[in-house]
Amino acid sequence: MTPAERARQIDKQEFETECKAARDRAIAYANHCRQREQQRVQAWIGVTKNVVNKVNQLQFSDRAHRHTVNGESKTLVEWANVLSITPKALLRRRRRLGSMEAAVAFQPAGRWAKRPAPGVSSNFAPSKGTGAGSTAQETPKITFLAKA
Template structure:
C-alpha cells in the first residue's frame, strides 16, 4: 500500500469514528431531553392543583351588563304612543342596542323623536353600490349633454355647422354630425 492510500484509509477511519461519536452524543442528548420532558410532565400531572377542578369562569349575565341603579331607584319610563317603557325596553322593542338608542336620543334631541325614528337600517352593499353607479351615470350624462349642447352653440370651441338632409337621414340629425371635427378646426 502506498503512503497516499494509507493516509486516505486513516482519514476514512477517523471520519467514521467522528461520525459515530457525534451520533452517540446526539442520541444521548435526545434521551436526556426526553427524560427531562417526561419528568416535567409527571410533575405537572402530580401537582396538587390538578386534583382540584378549577372554578368555572363567571360569565356576565344579561342583568349584570345592564346599567345598575342604586337600590330603591326605579328606571325612568318614557311614554310614546300610549305605551310606557324604559330606554332598555324601547331599545329591545326597536331591535337596537341601548347604546344606539342613547346615541339617537342625543342626536335627535328627545326620546320621542328617537323612538319615532324607529329601526333605521343601514344601507346594504348593493344599495351603496347602486347609489355610487347612479352618481357616476349622472356625471357621465351631464358631460354628454354638455358635449351635445356645445355642438349647437357657435360660440363654443369645436362647433360644426350641421346640415339637414332628408334624403340621407329621413329628416333626423346624424350623431357623427354632432361630434366636433378637430381636424377642420385646426
C-alpha cells in the first residue's frame, strides 16, 4: 500500500468516526429536547406523575394522622369540620402557614372572611319562637272584658 492510499484510508476511518460521533450527539440532543418539551407540556397541562402521587400520599397520611392543637387531638377532616372549611383548604392553609396550630388559629380577612349577619349579637342565645303561636292555638275559649 502506497503512502497516499494509506493516508486516504486513515482519512476515511477518521471521517466515519467523526460522523458516528456527530450522529450520536445529534440523537442525544434530540432526545433531550423531546424530554424537555414533554416536561413543559405536562407542566402546562398540570400533569406531573411524581407530584400528583406525592400530593395524594400526603393527603391520605394527613387524613389518617391526628393533629394536636391546644391539647385537642383530631384528624384533618375533623379539624376542617370544626373550622367549616374543606380538608383541602385546611391542607393548603397548613402548608402556607407552616403548622397545624397556625392553620387552625388563622382568621381570614378580606373578602373570604365570614362575618356575622348585621345586627346579630354573637353571644345572644337563639330564640325558641315568640311563645304566642302555640299557646294561642291551644286555648279554644278566649274571653274579652265588656266595656262598661
